[in-house]
Amino acid sequence: MSNKLNRVWRKEMYPPNNGNKRKSVSTRILLVALLAFGLSKCAAGQSLQVSSPNGVLRVVFSLQDGAPHYSVTRFGHEMIKPSRLGLVLRNAPSFRDGLRIVASETRSVDEIWTQPWGEKKDIRDHHNELRIVLARTGAPAGKMTVVFRVFDDGVGFRYEVADQPGFSEFEIMDELTEFALTGDHTAWWIGGYWWNRYEYLYRQSPVSVIDTASTTITMQTGDGLYISIHEAALTDYASMTLARKGEHTFEADLVPWSDGVKVKTAAPMKTPWRTIQIADTPGELITSYLVLNLNEPNKLSDVTWIKPGKYVGIWWEMHLQTSTWASGDKHGATTANTKRYIDFAAKCGFDGVLVEGWNIGWDGDWVENSELFSFTKAYDDFDIEGLSKYAAKKGVRLIGHNETSGGIANYERQMKDGFDLYQRLGVRAVKTGYVSHGQNIKRIDENGVEQREWQHGQYMVRHYRKAVEEAARHQIMLDVHESIHDTGIRRTYPNMMTREGARGQEYNAWANDGGNPPDHTVVIPFTRLLASPMDFTPGIFDLLFEEARPDNRVQTTLAKQLALYVVIYSPLHMAADLPENYEARPEPFQFIIDVPTDWQDTQVLHASIGNYLTIVRKDRNSQDWYLGSVTDEAGRVLQAPVYFLQPNMKYVAEIYGDGANADWQGNPYDMEITRQLVENTGSLTLRLAPGGGQAIRFRPATDEDIQKLSPAAD
């Protein structure tokens, strides 16, 4: 039942407030209990507070000798200890200390907005906001605003510098934001990367062994609470990484420009939101929409052309080294090969065909020679015009591919022409790529000199914004690989569909560490995937590919490949394997044909970070529900009550499960496909093999199904 249905029959303080007599009552708790909801000022020193709508979370802002700090309590107990805030500026006075509160205001928001597409249709934005205007006490003058939004599931805060004398242009040399944790929590994390795409395996360790970390970083406290730190609405700023300071405090460590400046900006400006999600269970992190809620609403007036869907493509064969991106005998992006994929996509009802290696520039060392890429000229053996028409005739669209290898100047120079061309050819989605190494993003500075930038600094953030805006003008959806981390931009630009930003399937083809271990896909849903959809490219059916890549394999069962379509959310999901591998196994492939990529609702049934995860999602366009359950290297038997189904209605559960003897290592193809009638009062036993999974489609039962599957027929 919703909150609206909760009618209070009797409500009482029982007995009236005699509980405070005890000697062990701490001053802090008493203080919180006595303060009115919302906002209060503490007489001694300057302090302001704001609590979440349900009163559980509370942010306390205070000045300590003029230096701004915040802390977060939950049920009156510290979750984030008093932590530094502030900006160190150049060409303008800093907001570091010597500050006082000159104004503050609060605001409450409770509204529901609708995603054009997503993992859940209607999102509730329910928060209390506290804005605090701080002024420098000394000369030169200057004002900065700190804004807190406190939700039931976490906190967001950011800095704003309003238009004022002395701040027309300035540089941020350091952001002083800290996250002072209350203990040596267990963290799931990767290093704090200024470059290289976040494509690492997550580590599990105490916070105290971390030097630097990228966000999203997720932690479990000693009390069994879960915290995840990230940022929202990164649009014209440097990406945030975290550096550990002291035993278990992180401080913001912004990715700098090549000249060492962190952010080049001018008033009025707003930083991204720093986000702290807090949950009692790891599953609640997954169904928290705090990061989206902190982004600006949709800026596109027409979104009818934005369509989630599934695609195949000329891609995996290059990773298997059976064809090449480069031209020549083994060139993958040929007209004939593309027609084969178009035919297959049409037969399966898929929406798109990605073609990598279609354009000039792939020959030689393309990572070094990014300026050679053309984004309009196809190789001779790729008939782009003819293929576009062929695809259209079959009801399929080509998906463009723009690998930049970090040559941003080269790409930006051609971007409009490229998007013009793609739009004319009926292309609706473009996969972009930014393969680059180290501090190697090529930028031409104002003097015409080439500078080398980090992959996640402000220069690249600006580039991504440019690309998404240009794409929107051309009604093009983006799927960005080697991307900056997602911070919920898709809310503002719903053509920003999906991205990479973690180790995807291709590592299974060639990584010299053996590929993604079985637990990889039960860690990223609680870390990387909290930020946004991911183009993981699941669905490899030939798991061993011994002839192509004898030293590698996929470390899952076949059933787990299917489950990933539900567990990992992406509005554009690839069926990543070769058509012939799907044709060889039509029964399990049916699940990939059926599974949607746009959802009405998402719920988590089982969640244990690094161990297992079961997610159910309701199709946005039908009464179907889908379940995906995945495990690490340990087999599991999980009970799944199916209470989410509509009451008093019979469904057929089409179950794609690991077979009795399945094991990712020795028997990955052992699979059982069964059907049974279920109702919302029932429960299913999910048996997941080591490295395995289970995928289920629940569809309303027809009379024929009921007759055929009823137990009475036994």
Place this chain on the structure above:
Amino acid sequence: MSNKLNRVWRKEMYPPNNGNKRKSVSTRILLVALLAFGLSKCAAGQSLQVSSPNGVLRVVFSLQDGAPHYSVTRFGHEMIKPSRLGLVLRNAPSFRDGLRIVASETRSVDEIWTQPWGEKKDIRDHHNELRIVLARTGAPAGKMTVVFRVFDDGVGFRYEVADQPGFSEFEIMDELTEFALTGDHTAWWIGGYWWNRYEYLYRQSPVSVIDTASTTITMQTGDGLYISIHEAALTDYASMTLARKGEHTFEADLVPWSDGVKVKTAAPMKTPWRTIQIADTPGELITSYLVLNLNEPNKLSDVTWIKPGKYVGIWWEMHLQTSTWASGDKHGATTANTKRYIDFAAKCGFDGVLVEGWNIGWDGDWVENSELFSFTKAYDDFDIEGLSKYAAKKGVRLIGHNETSGGIANYERQMKDGFDLYQRLGVRAVKTGYVSHGQNIKRIDENGVEQREWQHGQYMVRHYRKAVEEAARHQIMLDVHESIHDTGIRRTYPNMMTREGARGQEYNAWANDGGNPPDHTVVIPFTRLLASPMDFTPGIFDLLFEEARPDNRVQTTLAKQLALYVVIYSPLHMAADLPENYEARPEPFQFIIDVPTDWQDTQVLHASIGNYLTIVRKDRNSQDWYLGSVTDEAGRVLQAPVYFLQPNMKYVAEIYGDGANADWQGNPYDMEITRQLVENTGSLTLRLAPGGGQAIRFRPATDEDIQKLSPAAD
């Protein structure tokens, strides 16, 4: 849906078994895959196997150079590494090594049996059994049988010595059973106590820091699996403790007699079952009935006189030191005081009134002078005959109390006379007590000499069996304090109702460590309570009792005290506080009046060891459901879908929750009592304060409820 409803529509190996081609296939896994279900012999060496009904668990028995070993796999991966088995005997040849398999047989059982009372009415016993007869290869001859029962939720095994020459009487000097764990699991444990009632706070630590442990010991593996080791059907043997051997192997360490012998026995004999429960989630440990399934069926032909219920008693006032067990001015067990409790019990509809200190023997140092206790003679100010009649008139029964302070000979001498008396007076339940220190149980040996025994050795195990049988003959239910650990005896003797065997409520009155910390009651449900019901004596309403015991208090909120009636299962539950404290708070007390102590079903909604736990139970005698949710020192917000309720039926949820500002430390009485309509498609938000809890009664809604509580009336 039950298993019976699962009709397989299509079932296939997909594709037919081509998964074994991979180089990394381990021999072990292949072996398992190729072996037929049930039982097989391995050509090289002697090895036998048996798997669980669902095939997930497997026990492998093997002889290594003639020494018996077992191991347990789950999904083909080791859970218990090869571990020693064997018995070292005196006055008979040992079964240690030099053994061979001479016979074996398997058996499958799938049956449902009904508990006369309990946490769940119908229990399914579904297992595969493997019996292996081992013979000594050298002289003298001797045979021993090892029996394994493999369930889907764990394994039990025991030794049997059949009647045979040379084994008419013998002594067990050592049991060689090992539990070789696969890693340094996180354990929740107390030390391996040969004495003193298991009344310790559980520690959480890696296995590698444990020297000795009592069972039940519960562990979490690195893979997020849960293991709990205990024993079942301890009837004429020594209690098992565990001693660590090597990095993470435990071996059985039996509590000895005073002469060092572990067990005095004769063929035919059977040891208790050694039990290993294994689960994917901690909640599944709670709803596992493996220990009960390994006990003998009910031996009592008539169980109509066995009635779960609630009681009050003259008890807490002694712990508060406002009255005494001993005679004199402050004597608690007076006729007048008892009448007051009888009146109160009658008014509330409770079944019994416990009176401690009613009988002669409490004056002076009663722990040292156990022989002074009379179990038939009341103090002069306690009119036992008159009170029995008074109680009967009010529809209430007195509950007997027999504190032995370890004087077993004294107690056994009077037991029959005592039980005769109690039965005549209409007493249906007796609480027994065994307060003693160290190796101090008094036994008179065959030469008439007094020996001092440990509290948990075979002598005491035999005594408990005697007591429960004598009680059954007198239609008396037992509630044993300072007991040996429960091993499921209640299945065989359903008059063995409940017991202590862990730190109960009384530690909050006087423990010099400050009492039970908030996490105590979110640890014992996953450890001690796995073995059996516990007479925890919840329901203290005056949480601070500053006048009586200023240095102590109860470390919970008021709502948590209510939740404990559901979370902790006991067929006899005490309302432990003084009548005047309940009369001062009638609204929350209503929950204690309402809550049943006998259940149709039990389900776990949320479970995290040491953090939180939500249990729902269905009343056996109505359509009501009850929910109890408790947390440690951290506040929680837990979502509870109420899918367990009957579909298409409106219930009133009577919610006893922590108030918005509740906190066990500073504001423990803050409580909200509300009612709302719910259906099984709904979900409730459980908001638990730090150290708090929530109790809910769900009862079918009347038309009046529906009218009054419907949201339309808002």
